[in-house]
Amino acid sequence: MSGREGRLTVDGERAVLTFERRLPFPIEAVWSAITDPDERGQWFGATTIDAREGGSIEMVATGPPLPDDRKKMTGRILVWDPPHVLEHEWRQPIVENGVVRYELRAEGDATVLRFTHRGLSVRNATGFRGGTAAYLDRLGAHLSGAPLPEWSNSRD
Template identity: 40%
Template sequence: MNESLREVDGRNQLYMERRFAHPIEVVWRAITDPDRLAAWFPYRVEWELRVGAPIRFSAEGDEGTGVITELAPPHVIEYTWDNTVLRWELRPEGEGTLLVFTQAFGDRPSAASYAAGWETCLDFLTASLDGAPEPEVGDLAVAHERYVAQFGLDRGYSTHLPDGRWAVRFERQLTRPADQVWAALTGGVEPVVGGPAPAPATTPEFADGQVTEVEPGRQLTYEWQTAERIAGQVRYELEEGTGQGPRLVVTQTGPQDLDATEAALKIWRDKVEAFAGEVAAQAP
């Protein structure tokens, strides 16, 4: 299997390959016949195989829609699924088949969740084609964290705000439920406005001050300071994410005359990754 994350025409593209010891016609049926798809695809699929045909995806009360955008049996099927585009291309290799799968999407931090999920699905596809028992499904958090590192999804970015202040920002998809993440962030003690920032949310390189905003389970903001003054804010937000947990967004702002962006990018990268690792290591 070969996985990579690329940028194509302004969108993120997840790229995966897998080889099968089966003729292309057999693999084509496995990726287009709804009854065969049920053995490995994450949702039940209802469609008519023609370009422009609508698609309905359903699983345990969750539904999605799409449209077939390209069809060239038994080589290519491409379709939309909500805001993403999935493309399955089959190429003969001797007596076997090479599958090239791509998924195009806009939200880059989602890439690790998508890759971990499709890795599992393709394992089930392989077992289905080979007539083998279904593989055991491990903790997806392990694969997710591997893809975060492989795709460079642990990196933040810096910007300068209209008022001259600087800001650094990290978006990190997590793999445990939001209430579990919030408890880890606060140390199990709910912060209050005017009180101290919870230790798990702070870093010694930037001295923390008072909490200025709290929305339990969703948002925490506190001041950071130098020896002379309050310098800016650190803000944690838990937003709706992809996969099995929320999206953690960490932002730090600072004054124009104290540009610490380079240091902040390294410090918060280490902090966010250590926190994400601790959360991922917890039982779901």
Template identity: 40%
Template sequence: MPLATTSIGAIDMEDMEQLGAFKQHDDQLDVRFERYYPRSIERVWSALTNPVRLGDWMGTALVEPYVGGRYEVMLDGPHPMTGRILVWEPPHVLEFSWSNTHAPDSIVRYELTRDGDGSRLIFLHKGMPYASSALMLPGWHVYFERLGSLLDGTTPPRSKQSWREMQAIYVDHYKLSGVMLDP
């Protein structure tokens, strides 16, 4: 169900559901985003699992495509994300551990289903540290925008300003307090 339009800076959020949802458990969050991409499930899967494609929207990557294989991405920040693949069910489910030097280990899961002529992506980040939420929530949001641009054949934006604008939206919308604002 669409919510009221919110405008912050140059960004109009016609559907606040684009901000995802989370449940807090003590000092951790379980985060859920849902996106629709008007592309085949195989094309979206490739963008999530092919290191060259990942490099176009997320960062330089290494993917060993099997359970136990490495899933590593050099994100925009100063610390790489390293992990091990926990579930590998092409082209529907990818789950891996998420670890870096400034946050405790957590789990990331992508679930893809066909939706008409396109694909529905359900993204889960389980165990996201609350203290890092103002960094990670807008980060994922911007990454999903980049993914959409890549799938549409346009150049994904790589603007620190858009991330900062999204950070302000997330902090305000979810009333995040006592969280890190800089990596």
């Protein structure tokens, strides 16, 4: 496991962020939280998804406190394999174009989520690391019905 704060790996001028979280919920519940626009909107941000390989995804994250047009993420869905893999492009004005991947593996009554974001510069990956950990904390809270931590409070 890569720990709560994830792992940053450098490959030339680009970096990869990798997080693994063991979530005590069935794989279908985790898949739904990640891919259902209504659920995703509760813990991550307003989302629209054309749920298929080749479809599109758009999202405006709840944080950071930037104008929506700066933090709006768009992309094409590269892998759609319910309930195991969602991979999509991550195009956002504040960072380099990249790819994010959610891989889910059932482990008993729980699910192991492996999240990767590749294609970022080392500087931006370092900056995204805390925010990504915070949003994964929010995902866990959403699944358990707990109050969502503010994305910025989880970063310290």
